[in-house]
Amino acid sequence: MNTIINVKKISKSYSKGLLALDNVSLKVNQGKVLVIMGPSGSGKSTLIRTFNGLETFDSGEIDILGIKINENYNERRIQKIRKRVGMVFQQFNLFPHLSILDNITLAPLNVQKRSRVDAEEFGMYLLNQMGISSHAKKYPSQLSGGEQQRVAIARALALKPELLLFDEPTSALDPERINEVLDVMKKLAQDGMTMIVVTHEINFAKDVSDQILLMDSGKVIETSTPDIFFSNAKHERSRKFLNQLDK
Amino acid sequence: MQLKKTKKYLQKLRGILFLNSLNNFLTILLISTILILSLRSFNWFIFNAKWSVITTNIPLFAFGTFPSDQRWRPIIWIVSLLIISLLSIIPPKWKWFQKNLIIAWIGMIPLGIFLLYGGLGLQTVMSRNFGGLTLTILLTICSSIFALPIGIGLAFGRQSSLFVVKKLSSMYIDSMRAVPLIAVLFFGQLLIPLFLPLGIEIDRVWRAIFAFTLFVSAYIAEDIRGGLQAIPNTQLESAKSLGLNQFQIIRFILIPQSLRIALPALTNQVIGLFQNTSLMSILGLVELLGVGRSILANPKFIGQYIEVYIWLASVYWLICTIMALIAKYLEKRLKIA
Amino acid sequence: MKSYKTIFFQIIIILLFILLFGFLINNLIINLIRTDLGFNFSWLLKPASFALAEHALPYSPSDSYAWALFIGLLNSLKVIFISLFLSTILGTIIGLSRTGNNILLKIISSSYITIIRQTPLLLQLMFWYFVGFLGIKNNFIYFSNLIKINNQGIEFFGLSLTSEFSALIIGLSVFTSAFIGEVIRGGIISVPKGQWESYRSLGLTEKNGLIKVIIPQALPAIVPGLTNQYLNLAKNSTLAIAIGYSDIYAINDTIINQTGRAIECFIILLLTFLILNLFITNFMETINKLVHKKKIYIN
Numbered sequence: 001m002n003t004i005i006n007v008k009k010i011s012k013s014y015s016k017g018l019l020a021l022d023n024v025s026l027k028v029n030q031g032k033v034l035v036i037m038g039p040s041g042s043g044k045s046t047l048i049r050t051f052n053g054l055e056t057f058d059s060g061e062i063d064i065l066g067i068k069i070n071e072n073y074n075e076r077r078i079q080k081i082r083k084r085v086g087m088v089f090q091q092f093n094l095f096p097h098l099s100i101l102d103n104i105t106l107a108p109l110n111v112q113k114r115s116r117v118d119a120e121e122f123g124m125y126l127l128n129q130m131g132i133s134s135h136a137k138k139y140p141s142q143l144s145g146g147e148q149q150r151v152a153i154a155r156a157l158a159l160k161p162e163l164l165l166f167d168e169p170t171s172a173l174d175p176e177r178i179n180e181v182l183d184v185m186k187k188l189a190q191d192g193m194t195m196i197v198v199t200h201e202i203n204f205a206k207d208v209s210d211q212i213l214l215m216d217s218g219k220v221i222e223t224s225t226p227d228i229f230f231s232n233a234k235h236e237r238s239r240k241f242l243n244q245l246d247k
Numbered sequence: 248m249q250l251k252k253t254k255k256y257l258q259k260l261r262g263i264l265f266l267n268s269l270n271n272f273l274t275i276l277l278i279s280t281i282l283i284l285s286l287r288s289f290n291w292f293i294f295n296a297k298w299s300v301i302t303t304n305i306p307l308f309a310f311g312t313f314p315s316d317q318r319w320r321p322i323i324w325i326v327s328l329l330i331i332s333l334l335s336i337i338p339p340k341w342k343w344f345q346k347n348l349i350i351a352w353i354g355m356i357p358l359g360i361f362l363l364y365g366g367l368g369l370q371t372v373m374s375r376n377f378g379g380l381t382l383t384i385l386l387t388i389c390s391s392i393f394a395l396p397i398g399i400g401l402a403f404g405r406q407s408s409l410f411v412v413k414k415l416s417s418m419y420i421d422s423m424r425a426v427p428l429i430a431v432l433f434f435g436q437l438l439i440p441l442f443l444p445l446g447i448e449i450d451r452v453w454r455a456i457f458a459f460t461l462f463v464s465a466y467i468a469e470d471i472r473g474g475l476q477a478i479p480n481t482q483l484e485s486a487k488s489l490g491l492n493q494f495q496i497i498r499f500i501l502i503p504q505s506l507r508i509a510l511p512a513l514t515n516q517v518i519g520l521f522q523n524t525s526l527m528s529i530l531g532l533v534e535l536l537g538v539g540r541s542i543l544a545n546p547k548f549i550g551q552y553i554e555v556y557i558w559l560a561s562v563y564w565l566i567c568t569i570m571a572l573i574a575k576y577l578e579k580r581l582k583i584a
Numbered sequence: 585m586k587s588y589k590t591i592f593f594q595i596i597i598i599l600l601f602i603l604l605f606g607f608l609i610n611n612l613i614i615n616l617i618r619t620d621l622g623f624n625f626s627w628l629l630k631p632a633s634f635a636l637a638e639h640a641l642p643y644s645p646s647d648s649y650a651w652a653l654f655i656g657l658l659n660s661l662k663v664i665f666i667s668l669f670l671s672t673i674l675g676t677i678i679g680l681s682r683t684g685n686n687i688l689l690k691i692i693s694s695s696y697i698t699i700i701r702q703t704p705l706l707l708q709l710m711f712w713y714f715v716g717f718l719g720i721k722n723n724f725i726y727f728s729n730l731i732k733i734n735n736q737g738i739e740f741f742g743l744s745l746t747s748e749f750s751a752l753i754i755g756l757s758v759f760t761s762a763f764i765g766e767v768i769r770g771g772i773i774s775v776p777k778g779q780w781e782s783y784r785s786l787g788l789t790e791k792n793g794l795i796k797v798i799i800p801q802a803l804p805a806i807v808p809g810l811t812n813q814y815l816n817l818a819k820n821s822t823l824a825i826a827i828g829y830s831d832i833y834a835i836n837d838t839i840i841n842q843t844g845r846a847i848e849c850f851i852i853l854l855l856t857f858l859i860l861n862l863f864i865t866n867f868m869e870t871i872n873k874l875v876h877k878k879k880i881y882i883n
Contacts, residue, residue, distance in 0.1 A: 564702045
């Protein structure tokens with residue numbers, strides 16, 4: 001079993017002495033799904049963004065797909081990581097001036113240097129999988145939130161990544177739309193994709209994840225399997241958090 | 248311990264400056280060019296420049312040819328302007344102050360006219376003896392204060408439902424904004440006398456102020472129009488549902504809100520106006536730039552372009568920076584982003 | 585359903601306006617009669633009897649005033665179009681430097697912008713002319729007869745440009761580039777931050793990301809500001825008179841000095857700039873439409 005990502009004690013502080021990340025460590029093996037939960041401001045987004053270099057950190061080391069990064073920002077290594085790791089954002093961040101298909105083929109064409117025929121074929125295949133191939137020539141503003149997010153997932157998948165990062169993928173969606181996105185994510189997990197998901201969706205966490213990580217104020221409070229976490233969490237803080245969610 | 252800290256700092260610096268090979272090359276090129284230029288300028292500054300051209304002419308730069316024994320008059324005026332500016336930024340917490348501040352600003356004009364022109368006990372000074380920074384400030388302040396109400400009027404005129412008012416305002420604004428400032432100033436000097444009845448004369452300074460006012464008011468009108476458009480409709484709806492009539496809405500909602508939103512643009516206009524007063528130096532007024540030009544025409548100071556230009560540039564730059572800071576404080580006080 | 589009040593009000597305003605207008609015109613006519621000038625345009629065909637240092641088409645003092653004005657217009661257009669081009673290129677470099685990653689470039693471009701925007705254009709033009717060109721003692725740059733820069737001007741692969749013209753275009757371009765730089769910067773920072781993260785997480789290089797993702801979205805915000813700066817540049821070109829370049833305004837000025845025909849010349853100048861204004865505005869409007877074709881899809 002390969003270790004896809006191994007985070008070793010990373011910390012990040014803001015100038016006022018506040019710690020965004022406090023000695024965070026975690027490990028995710030191939031094909032496994034890690035769900036990160038926690039109150040807002042706990043550092044979940046910051047953490048996941050350090051994995052593909054969108055955030056830097058001040059100490060510690062991350063070993064991701066065999067590439068090691070530390071507190072010194074190394075442009076070349078980060079670029080290598082980004083070619084193999086995909087990210088889906090809370091605000092979709094589709095390119096509004098490009099069509100759906102162009103959104104999906106932009107990176108394969110320019111980063112992986114694939115041919116247009118290949119890229120478009122694979123793009124249409126992905127859109128088909130999501131059930132939205134009819135939208136290929138439309139523009140993002142013409143799609144609903146749920147559809148846009150599925151396009152964003154397709155865009156990340158077009159690079160055939162070995163790891164997918166999700167930063168609160170359903171938090172900006174209407175309640176009716178959340179499930180269509182979660183279903184896509186479930187299927188990806190079933191097909192063996194290694195995923196790290198920051199989310200508040202407990203049901204998803206219960207059904208799909210192999211590991212739960214709870215964060216608060218930059219620290220890892222608890223990390224355990226979903227069975228243990230949801231029925232008999234080890235730490236007081238975890239139980240408090242779960243009680244809040246139930247309300 | 249210190250060594251480790253500096254090592255870390257250097258590594259960070261390296262990360263910032265030397266991101267990749269293109270950046271490396273660029274950074275090295277830039278740093279070496281800057282070093283060479285700075286050393287040469289520094290050398291010239293200290294050893295070759297003859298700064299006496301500036302130091303011996305400071306009164307000229309400040310007051311023009313104002314009689315030397317009367318110089319305390321423009322000094323008083325400028326100092327009171329500074330005081331009022333300071334009070335506008337950091338006002339004392341007295342209630343009556345807010346209202347009277349506007350009156351105080353408007354009052355600066357008669358005060359200036361009295362102190363500069365004389366009369367009523369003070370020795371009269373002809374306006375052709377106004378010059379230097381004093382004249383620049385006079386032109387800027389008077390034109391700005393006159394142009395503001397005219398600009399507000401034009402802005403509302405442009406939105407008016409009355410066809411005639413709308414057309415006249417639009418035509419005025421669009422023509423003024425299409426022509427170069429120097430043309431307006433030149434024709435102001437030349438043509439204003441032609442439109443006046445026999446016997447009435449306006450001196451050159453006032454012709455200039457008139458021309459500047461006409462010009463700037465069109466730009467102010469456009470800035471305020473932008474401010475008006477940025478006021479959310481919900482404001483108007485609330486005002487109307489409270490029963491306010493058209494004039495009250497204009498006075499209590501539209502004017503204050505649009506001024507607040509347009510404040511950055513308006514302060515930019517004043518700063519631009521301050522710089523544009525320099526155009527009068529080619530049209531016969533000896534304001535700050537004009538003093539510089541006349542000094543350079545003096546055979547005693549021939550060829551000392553660099554010293555004079557650097558001095559003038561520094562004065563303009565410094566005062567513009569001060570104005571920009573005042574503007575920023577004003578915006579903060581009125582709580583604009 | 586216009587109420588009588590508004591119509592009444594408008595009539596009053598028209599009457600007041602006519603009164604004011606009439607009063608002014610009356611004085612004007614009296615003064616014109618006094619100075620024995622009258623108002624006509626027939627003098628345009630009389631010989632100009634002044635020489636011009638620069639003319640794109642053949643010109644001699646025996647040519648008419650009208651021709652002299654036309655030459656002036658051509659001179660202005662030469663300066664304006666070249667400066668538009670140069671200032672846009674320079675301004676783009678400055679704007680991108682301000683928003684880029686290189687801190688040194690950021691500092692340099694910020695200082696550049698603040699110095700240029702806070703000193704009068706006239707002073708800058710005088711600097712470029714008197715210190716920049718006339719102050720050169722020997723040949724400043726001399727590349728085997730291909731490129732020569734000295735106090736006579738610039739010689740550029742056989743094309744020779746006078747020092748007045750060169751100082752004017754350099755001064756105008758440098759000045760306007762500082763403002764264009766700010767416009768471009770404003771456009772770039774108006775693009776939502778998520779777009780930057782998006783293309784980076786896809787592995788696109790900074791260059792590709794800028795060209796394919798950020799700039800297309802920044803353009804709709806840039807074009808109006810750019811139009812404004814272009815119009816300003818056209819108006820600012822009239823400062824040519826301060827350094828001895830014969831643009832339309834300078835020639836207009838000379839003619840007034842010679843003939844005293846202030847009103848007619850004022851009208852000519854006014855019309856010229858109104859037309860120039862319309863031309864530039866319409867051209868930029870076309871560009872705006874092109875850029876906005878994509879904007880329909882951007883919320």
